[in-house]
Structure formats: structure tokens, C-alpha cells
Amino acid sequence: MKRNVAIIGGGQTYHAARRHDVNQVEMTNEAIRRALDDAQMRIDEIDAVLVSNMEFFEGTHMTDCWMADGSGAYGKPGIKITTGGTVGATTVCVGAHYVASGLFDNVLCVAFEKQEEGDTGAILSSVAHPLWGRSLAGAAVGYFAMMGSSYMAAWGAKEEHSAMVAVKARQNARKNKYAHLKLDITIEDALNSRMLAWPIRMLDMCPASNGACAMILADEKTAKDRCKKPVWIRAMETAHNEQFELDWRDVKTKRPIFSKVCASRIYKKLGVSDPAKYFDVFEVYEPATWAELVWYEDLGLCKPGEGFKLIEKGMTNIDGPIPVNPSGGVLSTNCIGASAMLRVWEAALQIRGDAGGHQVPKDVNRALTTAYGGTNWAVMTALSKTLD
Amino acid sequence: MTKKEKELISIPITVNVPYRFAAGKYMTKFLMELKNNGKILAIKCPKCGRVQLPPRVVCAQCHVKNDEWVELSHEGTLVAFTIMYLPLTDPTTGKPHKPPFVYGSVRLDGATSVLDHLVNIEPTMDKVWVGMRCKVVLRPQKDRIGDLSDIRCLEPLPGQKKPRG
Ligand SMILES: [Zn+2]
Numbered sequence: 384m385k386r387n388v389a390i391i392g393g394g395q396t397y398h399a400a401r402r403h404d405v406n407q408v409e410m411t412n413e414a415i416r417r418a419l420d421d422a423q424m425r426i427d428e429i430d431a432v433l434v435s436n437m438e439f440f441e442g443t444h445m446t447d448c449w450m451a452d453g454s455g456a457y458g459k460p461g462i463k464i465t466t467g468g469t470v471g472a473t474t475v476c477v478g479a480h481y482v483a484s485g486l487f488d489n490v491l492c493v494a495f496e497k498q499e500e501g502d503t504g505a506i507l508s509s510v511a512h513p514l515w516g517r518s519l520a521g522a523a524v525g526y527f528a529m530m531g532s533s534y535m536a537a538w539g540a541k542e543e544h545s546a547m548v549a550v551k552a553r554q555n556a557r558k559n560k561y562a563h564l565k566l567d568i569t570i571e572d573a574l575n576s577r578m579l580a581w582p583i584r585m586l587d588m589c590p591a592s593n594g595a596c597a598m599i600l601a602d603e604k605t606a607k608d609r610c611k612k613p614v615w616i617r618a619m620e621t622a623h624n625e626q627f628e629l630d631w632r633d634v635k636t637k638r639p640i641f642s643k644v645c646a647s648r649i650y651k652k653l654g655v656s657d658p659a660k661y662f663d664v665f666e667v668y669e670p671a672t673w674a675e676l677v678w679y680e681d682l683g684l685c686k687p688g689e690g691f692k693l694i695e696k697g698m699t700n701i702d703g704p705i706p707v708n709p710s711g712g713v714l715s716t717n718c719i720g721a722s723a724m725l726r727v728w729e730a731a732l733q734i735r736g737d738a739g740g741h742q743v744p745k746d747v748n749r750a751l752t753t754a755y756g757g758t759n760w761a762v763m764t765a766l767s768k769t770l771d
Numbered sequence: 772m773t774k775k776e777k778e779l780i781s782i783p784i785t786v787n788v789p790y791r792f793a794a795g796k797y798m799t800k801f802l803m804e805l806k807n808n809g810k811i812l813a814i815k816c817p818k819c820g821r822v823q824l825p826p827r828v829v830c831a832q833c834h835v836k837n838d839e840w841v842e843l844s845h846e847g848t849l850v851a852f853t854i855m856y857l858p859l860t861d862p863t864t865g866k867p868h869k870p871p872f873v874y875g876s877v878r879l880d881g882a883t884s885v886l887d888h889l890v891n892i893e894p895t896m897d898k899v900w901v902g903m904r905c906k907v908v909l910r911p912q913k914d915r916i917g918d919l920s921d922i923r924c925l926e927p928l929p930g931q932k933k934p935r936g
Contacts, residue, residue, distance in 0.1 A: 403779055442784055508862035513792045514802065514918055515825050516887050518863045519874055528853030529876060536901035581854040581896065625831045627824070629876060629885055632851045 389606035389613035392422025398563040398594035408453030411495040411595040418597035430487040432456035435474040436720030469756035471724025495595035496720035527671035528580035540691035545672035546573035556711025558740035563716040594718035614731040620649040623760040642681035645761040666726035723754035797826040806917040815839040824884040847879035891924040
């Protein structure tokens with residue numbers, strides 16, 4: 384990067400299924416105030432504001448204009464960004480570009496979703512081509528169900544393995560005061576939960592959450608001058624799938640799918656040969672349990688076909704050698720527009736040692752986060768404690 | 772908290788927006804061949820040779836014009852599937868698909884791409900598996916309207932048993 388960029392502050396809301404006590408702007412403002420407090424900054428000191436959410440989820444267009452008062456964007460440069468589920472991470476990426484370019488010394492990045500105000504299934508169906516596949520495009524659950532069926536057939540994993548992911552996520556969420564689904568569940572509970580789309584059961588899926596996240600990025604000088612624990616953004620990467628090519632659900636595909644391409648590019652940038660050793664913690668985007676197992680493999684944390692063995696052996700537990708989603712992940716909190724930013728912010732908290740109840744019990748120097756966009760592109764962000 | 776919530780206003784809104792979607796030359800040809808002649812046409816890239824479905828003008832990988840039309844077999848292999856237990860609304864009709872039902876991704880013989888569709892089969896795990904051979908069932912010609920619903924469903928080829936294990 385042209386200039387080094389650090390995360391110098393951040394904040395999130397308490398995430399919940401119902402937030403009738405606030406409107407969209409008021410809810411988002413809660414995260415923004417926490418981020419400013421965390422960075423010990425006033426809104427007047429912010430150079431630019433970027434706002435992001437899912438297109439039309441709340442039935443409002445031009446969200447950035449709606450938010451100009453509550454986001455603090457009034458009178459400042461900035462844009463609105465919508466890149467589907469990845470948008471929170473894309474917004475951090477754009478913010479980092481703003482700062483790295485030298486045009487801005489700091490940027491406030493804002494991401495939110497108030498899912499209860501819209502009909503997620505109905506809106507997501509418009510992601511599909513009107514003449515190709517829209518009739519079956521009712522919900523994300525079907526896509527992940529096909530991913531799960533392909534995974535089981537290819538590698539011999541069982542429903543118990545997805546149940547282990549379901550339990551890990553919700554038990555980790557219980558340690559995270561901001562998480563939405565803090566469920567004290569067992570593998571039996573997961574296996575006995577209602578079948579939605581084979582092999583996906585109720586507890587294999589993320590909730591619909593309301594919530595927001597905000598982060599403040601700054602250049603090296605600002606970060607060193609005024610932040611005790613800056614977290615450095617070391618690399619960012621975005622990779623797309625080809626339109627209409629649904630290979631990502633076929634886990635044995637040899638084609639260069641988004642997740643694997645994105646990982647190989649970011650590893651090349653950083654010179655990573657063994658990601659499981661290089662990174663100390665991972666925050667991955669897993670709207671469904673099977674997606675987490677596929678991420679293990681696509682990220683190269685194990686060989687293809689061995690992802691389910693990682694969870695079986697407890698390798699990715701909060702106290703395991705390769706902790707994945709100590710926050711409880713998307714499976715526990717999915718305010719979609721903010722979910723990808725939460726991955727980055729949670730990873731930053733781990734590096735700062737400020738994750739509280741869900742802090743992983745080891746030194747965290749480097750972290751990697753991922754995001755899905757419409758399941759057709761991926762965004763990854765690599766963070767570190769130091770600049771070496 | 773609950774009482775307080777009731778004092779706050781929240782109103783239902785429905786947004787009905789009409790659109791008109793242009794299919795383009797290649798999709799139109801694909802749909803008209805399906806409607807008029809019961810053919811499933813894909814497009815082959817002159818550079819990488821991938822047989823792409825639905826047909827599109829440019830190969831995204833090679834950045835060259837796709838111009839060789841290829842007729843696909845009506846038979847193929849299931850690469851992924853699910854048994855859906857939710858009454859998913861069909862966004863094209865506004866009506867729910869009646870659960871439980873099976874749908875999956877099939878790779879028609881000769882194609883590089885896959886096609887998602889309903890599978891007409893009893894929705895139990897004994898009857899459906901990855902690797903199952905399927906055929907495309909079309910609507911009778913007089914009922915075809917020139918969209919993907921002219922393919923009514925996929926159906927398993929007879930004489931197959933789910934492999935053990
Ligand atoms: Zn090509």
C-alpha cells in the first residue's frame with residue numbers, strides 16, 4: 384500500500400431480532416458513537432464518511448442521504464457502498480484506499496442492517512436473473528443446503544459435523560455480550576432442530592438480526608500519534624465468480640472459484656505459505672454451518688475434504704490451535720450489511736486483546752477475515768498488530 | 772419495554788414496482804429454441820472450449836465472443852440437491868412451491884455449466900443422491916411460453932439405485 388492504514392477505533396450495537404425502540408439512523412448512530420468514543424475522537428475530526436448496507440433491505444434508497452445527520456456525514460465527503468453480504472468489508476477496503484491514497488488522513492466506515500423492517504427472502508430473490516433460476520431463488524438456505532449435500536457426498540461428512548459448528552458458534556456467542564443468538568445448545572439440540580432444507584436444520588442457519596458496526600481508519604502518523612493499540616490493515620482482496628456458474632456449491636470443482644482465488648491472492652501478497660500457522664485467529668463469513676467447513680478448506684487451513692475433521696478434533700475452538708469465529712460469527716449475528724464489517728472489527732479486537740469474554744487465550748498478532756457477497760464474490764482482509 | 776414499544780409508531784409499507792426486463796439476443800435464441808423445437812442450446816467458447824449455459828455473448832474467462840451454438844443432451848448428472856421443507860415463494864408467480872420438494876443442480880451431458888431445477892421424485896433421502904442420472908422433462912409444445920418453466924422438471928432415469936455408503 385502507498386501509505387500504511389490502521390484501525391484506530393470501532394464499535395458495534397447490541398444485536399437483536401427486534402429494535403422497534405429506534406429507527407435505522409438512531410440504531411446506526413449507537414455504533415458510530417461507540418467507535419468515536421473508542422478512538423477518542425469527535426465527529427468534527429473525521430475527514431470522510433462511508434455508509435453501507437444491503438440494497439433495498441429496509442425499503443429505502445439513497446441511505447447515505449437518509450443517514451447524513453446520524454452518521455455525521457453532513458458537510459463531509461463520502462459515498463454509499465452496496466456490495467451485498469461483503470459490503471461491510473468492502474467499505475473497510477474503500478476506507479483503506481481513501482487513506483492509503485493520501486487524500487484523507489482518517490475515514491469513518493459505517494455498516495448497518497435493520498432486517499426486521501424488510502422481507503429478506505423477497506429482496507434476495509431479485510439477485511437471480513429473471514429468466515434463469517429466479518423461480519427457485521426464494522432463500523439463501525437452498526444454496527447452502529446444496530453446498531452441504533455436495534460436501535457430504537464428496538467427503539463423507541455427517542450431519543453431526545455441521546451440528547458441531549452450530550454448537551461452537553452459539554457457545555462462543557454466549558461469551559460475546561453483543562451477539563444475538565446466545566444459545567446454550569448441544570449437538571443433540573442441533574440435530575433435533577427443525578429441518579429447513581436437507582441437510583440444513585434451523586440451528587444450521589444464521590438469524591435475521593438488527594445491528595450496526597462502525598470503524599475509524601487512519602494513516603500511520605495519525606494512528607501512532609493518537610491510538611495506543613492501532614491494528615494494521617496489511618492486505619485486502621476481492622475475487623468474483625463467473626455469472627451463472629454455480630460451481631462453488633460443488634465442493635470438488637477444479638475451477639478457480641471466488642473463495643480459493645481470493646485466498647491464494649492475499650496469501651501471495653503477504654507471502655503466506657501455511658495460513659493455519661501464519662494467522663492466529665480467523666473470522667469467517669458463515670451464514671450456514673456447512674459454509675464454515677468449506678471455508679476451512681478453501682482457506683487452506685487443512686487439505687480438501689478434511690474440514691470436518693478440524694471441527695471434530697476441536698482445532699477451531701476458541702482455545703484450539705486455529706480459532707475460527709470466537710465471536711460466534713454470522714451464525715449467531717447476521718445484520719447482513721454489517722456482518723462483514725463485524726468480522727474485521729472482531730478480528731481487530733482480538734489483536735488488541737480487547738475481545739473480553741471471547742478473547743482467544745493466546746497471543747494474537749495476525750488475523751484473517753472473509754466475507755461472501757451474494758455467494759458470488761469474496762472479500763478478505765488481513766490484519767496485524769505490528770508493521771513488520 | 773413491551774409497553775413502551777407499543778407507543779412507538781411503525782407502519783407497514785408495500786412497494787409494488789413494475790419492471791420490463793430485456794433478455795438479449797442469446798437468451799432469446801435459447802428460449803425460442805426451447806419453446807419451438809424442444810432443444811437446449813448452449814454456447815461454446817472458441818478459446819477455452821467451455822460449453823456455457825445459459826448462452827452469453829462473451830466468455831468471461833477469455834474475453835472473446837462466444838459464437839458456436841451446441842445442442843445439449845437432455846440427460847445429465849445431479850451434482851448437488853436439497854429437499855426443501857419450507858414453502859418458498861416462487862418470485863416469478865408469487866405462489867409458494869408446495870413443500871417438501873426436491874430441487875438440484877444438474878450438469879447436462881456435454882455442458883460445462885450446471886442448471887438448477889425441480890426434481891420430480893419422492894422427497895426422501897433414499898431416492899435422491901449426488902451422482903444420480905436425470906433427464907429433462909419439457910412441457911408439451913402447445914403449453915410452452917418461452918421461459919425456463921418450459922422445462923417442467925428433472926426426472927431420474929429409470930433403473931438406478933442409490934449407491935451404499
Ligand atoms: Zn473461454
